[in-house]
Amino acid sequence: MHRAVAWGSAAVLGVLAVALFLLLLTLAKDTALPARNKYGLVFDAGSTHSSLYIYCWPGGKENGTGVVSQLEACSVEGPGISSYADNPAGAGASLKPCLDRAMEIVPAEQQQETPTYLGATAGMRLLREQNSSKAEQVLAEVAKAIGQYPVDFRGARILSGNEEGSLGWITVNYLLETLLKWSITGTWIHPPAEDVVGALDLGGASAQITFLPGTTISDSSTRALLRLYGTNYSIYTHSYLCYGQKQALKMLMASLHQGSSSPQQISHPCYPLGYQENLTVAQLYDSPCVQAPSTASPAESLSVRGTGQPAACSAAIQELFNFSCGANESCGFNGVYQPPLRGEFFAFSGLYHSLHLLNLTRGQPLSLVNATIRQLCNSSWLKVQELLPSMSSSQRRDACAASSYSLALLLHGFGFDHSTWPHIHFVQQVGNTDVGWTLGYMLNLTNMIPSEAPQRVVGLQRSNWVAATVLLAIMLILIFCLLTAMCCQRGSSGYERL
Structure with a gap:
């Protein structure tokens, strides 16, 4: 009777041990062979x-x-x-x-x-x-x-301008893990709203500003409602068409042409002293962002001469903006509503590149940025070629204008100042990934950022693996002990018969 019970116990333990072993083997296989x-x-x-x-x-x-x-x-x-x-x-x-x-x-x-x-x-x-x-x-x-x-x-x-701004905001916050983060306790957590950063984007034809304000957005045309990982976000976003770098510099040239005392001569304070080029009226006014004077002939040739005057350059660029807010109590420029700036901002695309040419993207104080740009704009064409040897001729020509425009857009257009300048981080990449709207676009269209927070990952954690392994070892020891005891009992019975 005792022998039958022992054999039964050993059999049950053996079956459990085999089942546990197969379970561990399956989980190990799943862990070793992740999805492609x-x-x-x-x-x-x-x-x-x-x-x-x-x-x-x-x-x-x-x-x-x-x-x-x-x-x-x-x-x-x-x-x-x-x-x-x-x-x-x-x-x-x-x-x-x-x-x-x-x-x-x-x-x-x-x-x-x-x-x-x-x-x-x-x-x-x-x-x-x-x-x-x-x-x-x-x-x-x-x-x-x-x-x-x-x-x-x-x-x-x-894409619409607001889409471009919103998707850039999603990209940078996704890469920084400020929307959702995996904690060391093995759960998803929502970082506080203060961790969410703003996005500043400058393309060739438009400029975007997007951030999470601390107040209600009173103009619905500048509001984007997003639900990401189970959290609702009401973000401010606006795209200024024609205020991208290429189009803005074209508007600057057109403004200088129309303000020139000689219709065929353009004195350009943002171009280095000693630089000269020729272009036609058709080349200058080939965009809906600029309107040619009715008296100008498309084939008319214009002579452009750089004068290298930092103060005049800055003044001419600021004339591209209308800083009157009109009916809005708070605005960016051209009467567009903008709530007060809040939090940290990541500036990328043209804002990064125009200042990176001058090594001004490492968090330097605004006073140094101003002084460096002023020094560049005061340099002759020959000196600029020495300062920027690896740049193309057009990049050298536009270096002063581009960096001055980026600075004017940030300070006078978007409203940053000496106290908020340190909150701007100029980046090209975050975690080896380019910052821009493209990643946010793909994440959105492939539903990789769900509207609800993902469920906690269910799996066998390390502590569970240890417990399962110990339990398997105990089962094997018990089986060994039972089998040993039965063998000893069988041997003892045999001696008694002799």
């Missing part, structure tokens, strides 16, 4: 150039946070797609080298399931204002070119 990576492609079709961003993330964590990484950013040769208004097929052809590069990176067996998007920004918004049919033709040709590749193409469209 997934990929996403996003074209940023800007006003001056286009880029293709190639993203990657673990397939099993689509609703997680901080898991998307940028594999590569491929710069498309040539100008932005809006420049192909009279040659739409050329816009599509320009994208193919970067698409070929993406096909080398994304595994062939996953290309057909790789979501691919193209978003066009202010350059195409301006073209649409000028000629909507040409804008549609350009979009059709780029869609046709992308459609020839074995990807999950989900469309090409023109």
